Amino acid sequence: MLGLPSTTEVDRVLPKRAFYEHLQLDPATRRSFVDDIESITLRNSIKPSTTGIPAGDVVQEVLVLEVALKGATVPKAALAAIARSNPHRLLFACTRDGRACLAVLLGSLVVGQWQDAGELALRLDPTGMDQTWDLMASQVAYGDEGRAGETVEERHATDEKIERLKERLAKVEARHRKEKQFARRNRLFDEENKLREEIRRLMEGGAK
Structure with a gap:
């Protein structure tokens, strides 16, 4: 998925119930897990042991979650709640009818444009995991490779x-x-x- 190395593939379905039963959520966000999300799958684990990229001072692992949607609504509050509850950096790939959009939490949730799922690809930075996260998130949020001297x-x-x-x-x-x-x-x-x-x-x- 996203043109990432095959060594990072996990492809494990995560039960929605595990999220909305154990996170502190307002009623609307809890309902969004049921009404808006079809399934959540851990697609990739990007870390030193799966990529050879050195661990960062801040980032040790980036997880890619595919969130299959029931409709066209991106459940921003639900995705933000998942990201805030996880110690690692998360990148979401929301999918529906062969199309996908990417999202990352940067203070608030930033959602990219919908595209054909097969056209989406992200680059990694072999320098380190901090740089890899910055590059991945910059591609999602800004469509570029980031700025020197400034984190995403x-x-x-x-x-x-x-x-x-x-x-x-x-x-x-x-x-x-x-x-x-x-x-x-x-x-x-x-x-x-x-x-x-x-x-x-x-x-x-x-x-x-």
Whole structure:
């Protein structure tokens, strides 16, 4: 699966019940395991003994789980709960009707685009397991091979911060347009400029 080495193949079905009966889940997420997921299969175990890639300082193993879906809905909350409960890094391959999309947890769950399942392939980095995870997750989340000097988690955290700042900026701009009082308009204008500068700084830092 995903063009990964045959030495990493496991192909073991994991009972859904083992997840939703033993994890602390809200009712909607628990229901999602039943309503949205057909089956969960451990497809690959990527680690030093199956790849020859040295263990990392942070990552020792990456597990690839195929999640066969009943419908078109990707059960994000259920997948995030599974990932948070596991000490290893998880990469999900959601499949339905010969198509697949990949997902990884990077603070929040990031889901890639649907493609023909046979077209999906991921590269590994022989340098180490930390680098392998970074490369795999970058391919899923960004469609690239990552950024030098920045882990995929750091990159995603920066992106999320930029989005929060943009949302805050939009609210401040809306208040500025409605405000009639001169001094308050000036304060809001200053706040807008500070937010724009912070967004610019973060975006330029990530582009390096």
